[in-house]
Amino acid sequence: MKRSFTRKVTNVAALALSVGATGVGLFFLGAILWTLLKNGLAGMSPHLFTQMTPPPGSAGGLLNAIFGSAVMTVIGIAVGAPLGVLAGTYLAEYGGNSKLAAVIRFVNDVLLSAPSIIIGLFVYQIVVVPMGHFSAIAGALALAVIAIPVTVRTTEDMLRLVPQGMKDASTALGAYPWRTTLSVIYPAARSGILTGLLLAIARVSGETAPLLFTALNNQFWSRDLNAPMANLPVVIYQFAQSPYPEWQQLAWSGALLITLTILTLSIFARIVVSALQPSSRT
Amino acid sequence: MFRGATLTAAVLVLVLLGGVTIALLKGAWPALSHFKLEFLTRQIWNPVTEKFGALAPIYGTLVTSLIAMAVAIPLSFGISIFLTELCPAWLKRPVGVAVELLAAVPSIIFGIWGMFVFAPVLQRHVQPWLIDHLGPLPGVGLLFQGPPFGIGILTASLVLAIMVLPFIASVMRDVFETIPDVLRESAYGLGATTWEVIWKVVLPYSRTGVVGGIMLGLGRALGETMAVTFVIGNAHRVSSSLLAPGTTISASIANEFTEAVGDLYTSSLIALGVLLFLITFVVISVARLMLRRLDRKALSSA
Numbered sequence: 145m146k147r148s149f150t151r152k153v154t155n156v157a158a159l160a161l162s163v164g165a166t167g168v169g170l171f172f173l174g175a176i177l178w179t180l181l182k183n184g185l186a187g188m189s190p191h192l193f194t195q196m197t198p199p200p201g202s203a204g205g206l207l208n209a210i211f212g213s214a215v216m217t218v219i220g221i222a223v224g225a226p227l228g229v230l231a232g233t234y235l236a237e238y239g240g241n242s243k244l245a246a247v248i249r250f251v252n253d254v255l256l257s258a259p260s261i262i263i264g265l266f267v268y269q270i271v272v273v274p275m276g277h278f279s280a281i282a283g284a285l286a287l288a289v290i291a292i293p294v295t296v297r298t299t300e301d302m303l304r305l306v307p308q309g310m311k312d313a314s315t316a317l318g319a320y321p322w323r324t325t326l327s328v329i330y331p332a333a334r335s336g337i338l339t340g341l342l343l344a345i346a347r348v349s350g351e352t353a354p355l356l357f358t359a360l361n362n363q364f365w366s367r368d369l370n371a372p373m374a375n376l377p378v379v380i381y382q383f384a385q386s387p388y389p390e391w392q393q394l395a396w397s398g399a400l401l402i403t404l405t406i407l408t409l410s411i412f413a414r415i416v417v418s419a420l421q422p423s424s425r426t
Numbered sequence: 427m428f429r430g431a432t433l434t435a436a437v438l439v440l441v442l443l444g445g446v447t448i449a450l451l452k453g454a455w456p457a458l459s460h461f462k463l464e465f466l467t468r469q470i471w472n473p474v475t476e477k478f479g480a481l482a483p484i485y486g487t488l489v490t491s492l493i494a495m496a497v498a499i500p501l502s503f504g505i506s507i508f509l510t511e512l513c514p515a516w517l518k519r520p521v522g523v524a525v526e527l528l529a530a531v532p533s534i535i536f537g538i539w540g541m542f543v544f545a546p547v548l549q550r551h552v553q554p555w556l557i558d559h560l561g562p563l564p565g566v567g568l569l570f571q572g573p574p575f576g577i578g579i580l581t582a583s584l585v586l587a588i589m590v591l592p593f594i595a596s597v598m599r600d601v602f603e604t605i606p607d608v609l610r611e612s613a614y615g616l617g618a619t620t621w622e623v624i625w626k627v628v629l630p631y632s633r634t635g636v637v638g639g640i641m642l643g644l645g646r647a648l649g650e651t652m653a654v655t656f657v658i659g660n661a662h663r664v665s666s667s668l669l670a671p672g673t674t675i676s677a678s679i680a681n682e683f684t685e686a687v688g689d690l691y692t693s694s695l696i697a698l699g700v701l702l703f704l705i706t707f708v709v710i711s712v713a714r715l716m717l718r719r720l721d722r723k724a725l726s727s728a
Contacts, residue, residue: 155619159512165504166521169595172588173528176539183542230435238429239436248436251443253714257642259649259706261676262446265699268683269449289442296439322428350532353651353676357683377534381652384538392542399535410530414523 177403184400187393192401197363197379200388206398208365212373216280216359217349219369220287225341228292232299232340237325249300256293263289264354272358280366280373283359290351291344298343302336303329335416342413346406352377376402446703454697456689465697471662471678473686478694480701482662486579486672487702490654491647493583493668498591498647499640505591506598507624522599529592537656540585541577545657548584549576553669571667575659580668582658582677589653590643597639597717601632634716641713649706651676675702 191205198204231248239245267286272278306329314324330337360372361382380398383391458465461478468479509522553574560570605628613623629636659671660681673681675698686692 151619151622155621158621158624159507162504162507162512165501166508168501169505169528169591170521170524172591173524173531175543176528176531176535179539179543180535227435227438230432231439234429234432234436238432245436248439250711250714250718252439254707254710255439255443257645257706257710257713258446259651259676259702261649261651261679262450262699262703262706265453265679265683265696266446266449269453269696270445273453292439292442296436325428346530350534352532352534353680356680360684377532377652380534380538384541384656395538399538403531403535406530406532407527410527411523414526 180396180400180403183393183396187397188400192394192397196365197374197383197394198390199363200386201390203390204394206376206379206394206401208362209374209376209379209398210401212280212359212362212366212375213349213377215367215369216284216287216355216373216375217345219281219284220348221291221341221345223284224288224291225295225344227288228295228340228344229299229337231292232296233303233325235296235300236303237321237329252293252296256297259353260290260351261353264357267354268357275370278358278360278372280359280369280371283355283373283375284369286354286358287348287351290354291348294344294347295340298340299333299337302333302340305336306332335419339413339416342409342416346409346413349409350377350402350406352381356381450696450700450703454693454700457693457697458700460690461694465694466701469662469664473682473688473691476688476690478690480675480694480698482664483673483675483678483698484701485664486582486658487648487674487676487705489668489672490579490583490586490658490674491644493580494586494590494647495640495644497584497587498594498643501587502591502595502598502643503636505595506602509595509599510602511620511624511628522596525592525595528588529596532652533589533650534652536585536589536653540581540653541656544585545576545581548581549574553580557669568666569668572665572669574669575671577657577659577671578669579658579672582654582672582674583668585653585657586647586650589650590647593646594639594643597642598636601635601639602628604635605631638713638716641709641716645706645710645713648709649676649702651680655680675699 191203192207193205193210194207195203195205196208197206231252235245235249239248263286267282267289271282271285275282310328310332311324314328315321319327355375355378359375359378361378362372362374364374366373376398380395380402383398384395386392457478461468465478465480466484467481468477469481470477470479471482472478505525509518509525513521553576556570557572557574561567609627609631610623613627618626654674655677658673658677660673660677661671662673662678663670665672679695679698679702683692683695686695
């Protein structure tokens with residue numbers, strides 16, 4: 145009798161604690177989003193998208209930083225994603241259970257969770273040092289290196305969802321493996337690969353540490369890939385730590401912009417995945 | 427041809443890892459050959475006299491990560507239990523997505539939130555209490571000495587804990603979901619309470635995966651840069667008090683790299699990067715090996 149009572153009490157207490165833990169997690173997500181909205185919306189105005197980052201003590205916008213972030217993200221994804229998709233294709237279609245594929249999978253997983261600041265130092269060593277100066281192209285390369293493991297992983301996972309029957313049917317019609325991959329597997333896994341790209345963009349667009357040593361920052365409008373270029377994360381980093389209220393306000397608005405972009409991308413990617421999964425099961 | 431192209435891209439992944447190792451070692455060589463092993467054991471960090479030792483950043487990295495894990499592990503265990511065992515079906519998806527969104531928030535956002543919102547709250551409401559009530563205690567009191575700065579080791583640890591929380595929670599949830607329902611049902615059939623099912627059936631069965639998830643979170647905490655840089659105070663000092671400002675490997679690099687003048691200074695910062703790479707490489711490898719074994723187990727039992 146007494147024993148069953150202790151068991152019940154332990155049970156209720158443990159379950160209450162687990163509900164509490166979930167509450168704590170959700171509370172912090174709420175707290176962060178609320179602060180971002182409150183402080184970020186205060187600075188939302190058309191100027192944000194039409195004016196350059198200002199000198200200390202005067203008003204301005206984030207146009208050059210938004211532009212720079214977009215340019216470097218696009219180049220980074222354009223370089224990294226095709227390589228990642230190809231490597232993922234190898235792992236899913238050719239590598240199989242070979243030793244090489246196992247090693248590549250393992251190394252890719254390690255790179256996926258490696259600290260991004262290390263990638264920044266790496267690109268600094270191989271691009272910035274030989275060139276002699278910081279540049280947008282170095283920043284884009286750092287982002288590409290970060291995007292590769294993400295796309296390798298999602299591509300492999302998504303290609304494996306394509307039913308074997310479809311591949312067999314294509315082979316039975318006399319198609320070479322490359323033809324099967326290009327004309328059957330890729331179209332069938334299209335939305336899955338697209339999800340991988342969205343996740344890679346989401347991952348890359350918030351990266352700050354690697355850009356600090358590669359693209360640095362630029363207070364002015366620059367389209368020169370061979371020169372330092374402004375970008376949202378580094379602008380947020382520098383402006384938030386400054387003593388000027390105008391700069392801090394811009395940092396909050398930039399933070400809100402980045403977070404909204406990334407959360408939208410992640411939610412969108414999730415919708416694509418859940419739309420994909422029922423169809424792949426049938 | 428096409429196969430060759432995919433193979434080349436796949437091998438490029440290996441080349442990347444090799445390239446990172448070689449490039450970092452090359453950059454760190456001047457500092458490592460100049461200071462030798464003293465680099466690891468000295469606390470001094472003086473750009474003027476060009477004397478650099480990594481003790482304070484190493485200490486800060488380990489301490490902040492350990493405290494973060496101590497806070498985050500129980501919380502994420504609770505969240506994953508809630509999601510797999512307790513949560514009504516209609517709530518599962520929204521809460522699961524919310525946890526994953528917390529994981530998607532970029533680290534710089536945690537950084538500015540930590541600096542402008544979290545640190546002042548700690549400074550005003552939590553740290554004075556810690557100093558008054560735990561400070562006078564013998565032993566433990568050493569951890570809570572000095573004025574409440576707001577920023578410092580403790581604040582950085584807590585921000586890190588919030589950051590790694592969703593990563594550990596979602597791995598644990600995935601691991602718990604691989605457990606065959608038959609196992610749970612047979613335990614319930616014997617009259618076990620929900621907690622007993624979790625503690626005596628679910629957890630032992632999924633131990634490897636849970637530890638793997640924890641190690642993955644640890645790897646993140648060790649290498650996390652922006653969130654820590656804002657709230658740690660960047661002081662190259664080893665102090666016993668958790669309320670004092672300190673530094674971590676990644677925060678030192680982020681804070682000082684672009685301002686570093688002189689080859690030895692830059693090289694010392696890259697040497698810090700090599701240390702970080704080594705530590706995280708080991709931790710992440712262990713994590714991935716443990717999670718990999720789990721994948722295989724899940725596959726063979728399916």
